[in-house]
Amino acid sequence: MREKHLHQAGIFAYGSDELRLYEERLTRYFTREYKRLAETPVQLATAAIPTCEGPMWEQTAALMDRHFDADLTLFQTFLDSHFMAYTMAYYGEEPAQILKSEITLESAERAKFDLICERAGVCGHERIFNLGCGFGPLETYLSERYPQLDITSITPSRTQADYIRRCIDNSSHPLYKNRLRLIEGDFGEVPLEQLGAGEYDLVFAIGAFEHVNNLHAAFQKIACLLKPSGRTFLHLIVSKPIFPQYHNSSDTLIGRFFPGGHIWPVAIIENQTDFFHLDRHWYLNGLNYWRTLDAWHQRFWRNVDQLYPQILAEEEIRYWNDYFVLCKVVLFAPCNGEVYGNGHFLFSRHDKVSAQVQQQPFGL
Ligand SMILES: C[S@@+](CC[C@H](N)C(=O)[O-])C[C@H]1O[C@@H](n2cnc3c(N)ncnc32)[C@H](O)[C@@H]1O
Numbered sequence: 001m002r003e004k005h006l007h008q009a010g011i012f013a014y015g016s017d018e019l020r021l022y023e024e025r026l027t028r029y030f031t032r033e034y035k036r037l038a039e040t041p042v043q044l045a046t047a048a049i050p051t052c053e054g055p056m057w058e059q060t061a062a063l064m065d066r067h068f069d070a071d072l073t074l075f076q077t078f079l080d081s082h083f084m085a086y087t088m089a090y091y092g093e094e095p096a097q098i099l100k101s102e103i104t105l106e107s108a109e110r111a112k113f114d115l116i117c118e119r120a121g122v123c124g125h126e127r128i129f130n131l132g133c134g135f136g137p138l139e140t141y142l143s144e145r146y147p148q149l150d151i152t153s154i155t156p157s158r159t160q161a162d163y164i165r166r167c168i169d170n171s172s173h174p175l176y177k178n179r180l181r182l183i184e185g186d187f188g189e190v191p192l193e194q195l196g197a198g199e200y201d202l203v204f205a206i207g208a209f210e211h212v213n214n215l216h217a218a219f220q221k222i223a224c225l226l227k228p229s230g231r232t233f234l235h236l237i238v239s240k241p242i243f244p245q246y247h248n249s250s251d252t253l254i255g256r257f258f259p260g261g262h263i264w265p266v267a268i269i270e271n272q273t274d275f276f277h278l279d280r281h282w283y284l285n286g287l288n289y290w291r292t293l294d295a296w297h298q299r300f301w302r303n304v305d306q307l308y309p310q311i312l313a314e315e316e317i318r319y320w321n322d323y324f325v326l327c328k329v330v331l332f333a334p335c336n337g338e339v340y341g342n343g344h345f346l347f348s349r350h351d352k353v354s355a356q357v358q359q360q361p362f363g364l
Helices: 002-008 017-038 060-068 072-078 095-100 105-120 137-145 158-168 215-225 266-270 287-302 314-332 353-358
Strands: 127-131 150-155 181-184 200-206 226-239 276-284 340-349
Touching: 017 314, 060 158, 072 158, 072 287, 095 287, 105 137, 105 200, 105 226, 105 287, 105 340, 127 137, 137 150, 150 158, 158 181, 200 215, 215 226, 226 266, 226 276, 266 276, 266 340, 287 314, 287 340, 314 340
Parallel strands: 127 150, 127 200, 150 181, 200 226
Antiparallel strands: 226 340, 276 340
16 A cells, blocks of 8 residues: 555656566666776876875765664664675675575675684684674674674774663673673774774774775774784775776766765775785675675565654655665666675785884874
8 A cells, every 4th residue: 555655756666567667678778888988998197086085974964964863673674684784795705606596684694704804814702893894793793703803993983883782781692791891982083092903903994985985094093903913804895897887876877866976996905005004805796785785685675664654754755665676776786796895805004014103193
């Protein structure tokens, strides 16, 4: 009944003929567009994408307001029920395997964390800092595997921080009475002393660098948090080619969902070696994120009665429906996931960092 009402307002549900056609057409359009652009590749030297200018993070307040601080019920209707993970789940390496996989979203999120922890070399005795922790999915995963781990996590989102605090108090949640230290704030603004200078073995940033503006400053601050032998593992949306015109989300159809967002080309992240040495990096095919978004989209519509009209008004349903569709068809579906996907990067801190970083201010 409610779906019918929304349909009459031009808001088409997951799986409807109208939406399927729209998604197919836009995917074809962007496939053509990316192929056309790839005919004249842009080199890093001429791309003029700034990496060390301005504040470390930009528009964090607007981003929280527009996106991450939406009502918790909304996220609970579509995210996986075990981890509440809000990044790509892992279905496989190759397009055919990803599309054929029959595992649930919950299992695919677990597979993602298995892969991340294996690639980051987690042993279970590290002191870990998690930058942009969301609803604490990494914390949940790690506390199930390594109950003694010492983790400090940060998010500026009130919705996410309140949720994690409730999990710590909930005797049936894996985070119950966890020693997790949660900081509610903007990584760029919270002083280093409060975060824990030189205290950590490993800094994770899973789905957080898409919101970084000044890469140099962010890497510098991460280096300051690490012990001399420390390392950092990044998981973020990347582009394989360099498309300067699509680097700022504000110049794309994605901008209204992620104010201040950026999609970094692989080549730029590989080059962030002022404070680190790049040990290894991997590209994960974008169809993994396409499938994740598709599962979120499907769950959103399956539970739309819980949302509309009591939590989300008609225009907000349109907004979130557009969000799932556009992320799928602009980013991850075109060119079989070979243009936009996720990057994994494992960096080790340079030994010489400490003296060097003391002398330089972070991005202003
Ligand atoms: C896409 S979510 C990923 C969350 C989580 N890592 C996960 O795996 O589900 C991005 C996260 O980055 C956080 N974030 C955005 N801007 C931030 C900032 N300035 N400082 C710290 N975290 C930030 C958001 O609040 C959110 O928790």
